[in-house]
Amino acid sequence: MIYNCDLPCSFFLSLLSVLGSSVVFIQQPHDLVVVAGQPVTLPCSITGYHGMVLWVKDGLALGVNRDMSGYPRYDVIGDHSKGEYHLLIQRTELTDDGSFECQAIQAATRSRPARLTVLVPPDDPVIIGAPVVSLRAGDSLNLTCHADNAKPAASIIWIRNGEVLNGAAYTKTLLRDGRRESTVSTLHISASNIESGQQITCRASNKAAPNGKEATVTIDIQPDLGEKKPWLCQSGLFIFLLCFCLLWIIRWAKRGNMITDATGDTYEVLVDHSFFTEPVSCEVTNALGSTNISRNVDVYFGPRLAAEPHSLQVDRGSDAVFSCAWIGNPSLTIVWMKRGHGVVLSNENTLTLKGVRQEDAGKYVCRAVVPRVGVGEKEVTLTVNGPPTISSTQTQQALYGEKGQIKCFIRSTPPPDRIVSSIYPSNYLCIQWSNISEIFKSTFSGQIYLNHLWITGINYVLKYIKLKTVHLNFGNISQYYWFYCILIK
Structure with a gap:
């Protein structure tokens, strides 16, 4: 029976006397195996026949005689005068895989079917994690290698130091074209059987790549510092x-x-x-x-000063801002207080005092507490600039003819530039100094130590003493303050 190849009817109308003659296939196509990309020739030689020859693949006509215009990689070669109609396939592809026949149409005869098998080598194998797989000391090793798009499916072996490693697991997956397959191999190696610097090779092979294709991974064992936690x-x-x-x-x-x-x-x-x-x-x-x-080492330690606070001197009505920083572990608590007072002023690193007054002056403490570990504190001083205060007892006594002492107490921030003490009437005694840290002689052999007025050999009556502080620099303003001390015999 001749295949119905949808050719023009004229191909089948005249059988002539050929039908009665002897038509013999000298060469017939036979089963062949070829690797994709290589050429292959299917032979067909017919003696005593000079009609049309048709090549058929899987029941479908390819072309008559030399006409293979629909298949650019196909060509019919040989000497037709000798009945040679060999089919040449260049650069075979997976789609060429199938059954082929050579038919002598006008003689109503055909060759035996021949199976062309196209093999496809696997893609280069891939080891997950390559080229270097890092492990912690004491960890076991799991390697996975896959070789894809092979026909037939690739076989995978693992090699170390020239020896094949046994115990690997394999899985194969048929691809959507129904012809190619992918292979995955998993290898487990215990920690006791691994050394840092070793190289392990995955070799994938099939009939299309009998020598195999390889991928190699190097094992790097990292040091173990124990738990990841500090x-x-x-x-x-x-x-x-x-x-x-x-x-x-x-x-x-x-x-x-x-x-x-x-x-x-x-x-x-x-x-x-x-x-x-x-x-x-x-x-x-x-x-x-x-x-x-x-x-890191999670060390428990008491408070340690990271930023030291500094004492401040500010004008009355201005803001005062103190800062201190502590570190400690576990987390610490910061408390700002005024020395001698029990009120917490701040729990932050910064203490801000708005519009300070004279009574805000004093010592302030920045205290840090690490629960169950320790306590630390740092003291600073707040000085508030303001008018001076002078005090003295209303009556100060001395023996007639003996050494006498008159005391006045001056408190001032900032310190006064000059202090003048005078005794009325002025012809009795007039003493003055311009620096409170120096000592000056008086006309009556008196000595002045800071704010003390010493009078030697009292033999007169002092009615009263008038004291004053002058030229106090306070906020760039010069101010004068007068005070009086009375001395009675």
């Missing part, structure tokens, strides 16, 4: 820090500075507050390079 300890205690790695050089550092006396995998140190903010790092170097892991 180490917890009390300030002033010794701790042991461990850095475990099989290979090779270990270096310890704190805040980036090398610790020269720590070279092994254990570092013993007396911790203080600095370990809370300055991480300890362990660097391990092997043939693949260096790996560095840092950890």
Whole structure:
């Protein structure tokens, strides 16, 4: 039976005398296997026949004689005068996979069917995580390799140091074209069977790639510094820090500075507050390079001053702002108070006093409390600039003919530039000084120490003494204040 190939009816009308003659296939197509991309030739030679020859694939006509215009990669070659109608397929593709026949239409005969199998090599295998897979010391290793788009499905083996590793699991997935497959292999290696620097190879092969394609991964074992959480300890205690790695050089550092006396995998140190903010790092170097892991030590320590507060001197009516900062672990509480008072003024790093008055002057305390660990405090002074105050007892006594002393007490912020003391009438005694830290002689051999007026050899009656402070610099304003002291015999 001849295939119905939808050719023009004229192809089948004249059978001539050929039907009675002897038509023999000298060469017939046979089963072939070819790798995609390579050329292939399906032979067909018919003796004693000079009619039309038709190539058919999977029941569909490809073309008559040499006419393969619908298939640019197909060509009919050979000497037609000798009955040669070989089918050449250039750069075979997966779509060429199928059954082929050569038919002598006018002789109503055909060749035996031939199966053309097109093989597809797998894509380059891929190891997840390659080229370097990092592990912590003591962890097991799981590797996954996949080789995709192969026909037939690729076989995968794992190789280490030239030896095949057993125990891998495999899965295959048929792709949507119904021809190609993808293969996934998973390999598990226990921690005791792994060494840093080892190379493990995934080799994928099939009939299209018998020598296989390879991918390689290098195992890098990182040092283990224990838990990821910070180490917890009390300030002033010794701790042991461990850095475990099989290979090779270990270096310890704190805040980036090398610790020269720590070279092994254990570092013993007396911790203080600095370990809370300055991480300890362990660097391990092997043939693949260096790996560095840092950890903080969760040190419990009492308050430590990070920013010291400063005393202030402000004008009356101005604002006074104090600042102090503490660090401590666990979290601390800050309290601002005035010395001698029980009122909390602030729980922040900053204390602000609005429009200060003279009575706001005094000592202020910034106190930090770390629960169950410790307390720290810092004292500052607030000085309020204002008018001076002068005080003296109304009556001061001295023995006639003896050394006498007159006292007046001056309190002033800022200090006065000049203080003048005078005794009325002026022809008895007049003493004056311009710097309260110096001593001056008087006309009556009296001595003045600061705000004390000494009179030697009293042999007259002093009716009264008039004291005054002059030229007080306060807010760029010069002010004068008068006070009186009375001396009675």
